[in-house]
Amino acid sequence: MHRTEEMQPVLEMRDISKRFPGVTALDNVSMSISAGEIHSIVGENGAGKSTLMKILSGAYRMDGGEIILNGKPVTINNSQAAIVLGIGTVYQNLNLIPDLTVAENIYMNRFPRRRLFIDRKAMEANARKVLSLMDCAIPPPAQVRHLSVADQQMVAIARVLSRDIRVLILDEPTSSLSPKEADRLFDNIRALKRRDVSTIFISHHMDEIFAVSERVTVLRDGRLIGCWRIGELDEQTLVHQMVGREVRDMFPKLKVPITEEVLSVSHISVAGHVEDISFSLRKGEILGIGGLVGAGRTELVKAIFGAIPGRSGEIRLEGTKVAIRRPQDAVRHGIAFIPEDRRDEGLLPEFSIQQNIGLCNLWETTRHGIVDTRQQGHLAGTVIRDMNIKTPSERQLVKNLSGGNQQKVVLGKWFVRKPKVMIFDEPTRGIDVGAKSEIHRKIGELVRQGIGVIVVSSELPELMGISDRILVLSKGRKTGEFARGAFSPERIMLAATTSS
Numbered sequence: 001m002h003r004t005e006e007m008q009p010v011l012e013m014r015d016i017s018k019r020f021p022g023v024t025a026l027d028n029v030s031m032s033i034s035a036g037e038i039h040s041i042v043g044e045n046g047a048g049k050s051t052l053m054k055i056l057s058g059a060y061r062m063d064g065g066e067i068i069l070n071g072k073p074v075t076i077n078n079s080q081a082a083i084v085l086g087i088g089t090v091y092q093n094l095n096l097i098p099d100l101t102v103a104e105n106i107y108m109n110r111f112p113r114r115r116l117f118i119d120r121k122a123m124e125a126n127a128r129k130v131l132s133l134m135d136c137a138i139p140p141p142a143q144v145r146h147l148s149v150a151d152q153q154m155v156a157i158a159r160v161l162s163r164d165i166r167v168l169i170l171d172e173p174t175s176s177l178s179p180k181e182a183d184r185l186f187d188n189i190r191a192l193k194r195r196d197v198s199t200i201f202i203s204h205h206m207d208e209i210f211a212v213s214e215r216v217t218v219l220r221d222g223r224l225i226g227c228w229r230i231g232e233l234d235e236q237t238l239v240h241q242m243v244g245r246e247v248r249d250m251f252p253k254l255k256v257p258i259t260e261e262v263l264s265v266s267h268i269s270v271a272g273h274v275e276d277i278s279f280s281l282r283k284g285e286i287l288g289i290g291g292l293v294g295a296g297r298t299e300l301v302k303a304i305f306g307a308i309p310g311r312s313g314e315i316r317l318e319g320t321k322v323a324i325r326r327p328q329d330a331v332r333h334g335i336a337f338i339p340e341d342r343r344d345e346g347l348l349p350e351f352s353i354q355q356n357i358g359l360c361n362l363w364e365t366t367r368h369g370i371v372d373t374r375q376q377g378h379l380a381g382t383v384i385r386d387m388n389i390k391t392p393s394e395r396q397l398v399k400n401l402s403g404g405n406q407q408k409v410v411l412g413k414w415f416v417r418k419p420k421v422m423i424f425d426e427p428t429r430g431i432d433v434g435a436k437s438e439i440h441r442k443i444g445e446l447v448r449q450g451i452g453v454i455v456v457s458s459e460l461p462e463l464m465g466i467s468d469r470i471l472v473l474s475k476g477r478k479t480g481e482f483a484r485g486a487f488s489p490e491r492i493m494l495a496a497t498t499s500s
Helices: 049-056 079-084 102-106 120-132 149-161 179-193 206-212 235-243 297-305 327-333 342-346 353-360 373-387 403-415 433-448 460-466 489-497
Strands: 009-020 023-034 038-042 064-069 072-074 087-090 167-171 198-202 215-220 223-229 261-270 274-282 286-290 312-317 320-322 335-338 421-425 452-456 469-474 477-483
Touching: 009 049, 023 038, 023 049, 023 064, 023 198, 038 049, 038 179, 038 206, 049 167, 049 198, 079 087, 087 149, 102 120, 102 149, 120 149, 149 167, 149 179, 179 198, 179 206, 198 206, 206 235, 215 235, 223 235, 235 433, 261 297, 274 297, 274 312, 274 452, 274 469, 274 477, 286 297, 286 460, 297 327, 297 335, 297 421, 297 452, 327 335, 335 403, 353 373, 353 403, 373 403, 403 433, 433 452, 433 460, 452 460, 460 489, 469 489, 477 489
Parallel strands: 023 223, 038 198, 038 215, 087 167, 167 198, 286 452, 286 469, 335 421, 421 452
Antiparallel strands: 009 023, 009 064, 064 072, 215 223, 261 274, 261 312, 312 320, 469 477
16 A cells, blocks of 8 residues: 655544445545645545545444544544534535525524524625635625526535635536636645645545645555555556556447437427427437536437427437327436436435336336246346446335445446436546446447437536547537537637527
8 A cells, every 4th residue: 555754744644434225335444634735536436435524424333443633532422513613514415405595504503693583694794704704705694596606616615614624525526617617726725724724525536636636545346556646647647546557548449330310309499498499310329518617518418309398399219209298208218317316306315226227127027916026136137237336235225325325326227128228427527537438338339239319418528438429519509510520629619608
């Protein structure tokens, strides 16, 4: 194991172990962070990153090891104990209340009072002071629902910092941010560093890790692989340490015949989101849809799938006009949709892998009105094997899987249906580089079977790497269309930023 020399740590986690039924999530993992340090933790989904941070934040109890804070052993049995010790976490799900103000969200359940009444003047003054720690000028009286996602992120961080936090854990903080908004977040993290706030940063984006980190700790399969200063390795070396193998071809592009038209959409409009968009898709083709945040990409594909009401325009499948007013209509006609928000829209987290896959294929596993659980189990086993899902069994609850493995369940339940068209909205968002490569290969296998594929992605390298054509949207309108030989980041970004 490689370790760097470091300053006296403010926080140490020594030989941390955690076991779940059938799984060792952490096996004697150690890490440390110094005052004011920005420290990334990376690894494939299932490597143990989230489990380690949940132990530090009090959400899980460790089975072995110790936590040392400012040179003294501490016990963290719940999230309140972590906060009292100066350790705060901001999760992907910000858990803000949209109808309350910025100040009210920051001081929820602990409003400053003057006699029997909330002291709003003091609350807003305190909120303004906390926001200033990040050089942030969001007005405390503003209602949260009117803020951008980036500003909401700042409010969530300010809520944690208002507790006098010295160690800040950020779990995938840029997942819903544009590149410009992410850069602003990094500036705010650096502002906290100048105040000796230590930040533990979890991200699957290599460019972000190298842009903001001072050191990086790598986990793999619940074990510590090593800790490096960021200047001691490059992206390819870091990826190799994460996955234990070379991942040279992140975007494997199979050469498959592109044949007849399978889908045609004409003059699709959704009031306030999409205006007069037409395109076609052929069997064996991957059509990428790009654009900036708010361009209307998700609204377009959801409208095609019947998940947004009030859509106008015409949809033809294999030359025949079809009426798609709701998702059930789309599925019946052979269109599958893998949403960006897999937990809320693509899965039932409290159900098992077998049940999630079985529900999507209910007609195939039902006999005389009775579900054939044996056939469901066989189907789930096939998906687990083909998708390389890491799980002790098909009866594992989906909520207990890592993000990458949850995404594989979403994909797998549709793969076995063999639809005519598959629509992917951000198929690799929030998953690690190894799982990304696997999913790209699976998409390649789909088009080899003659299925038409649409991929919405915010990651330009992914879009250019796997697509045969790219459709670009800006402000709800189609502003560009490029064949594979004409792809370039400059041309795509120019189309994405144009207004007509």
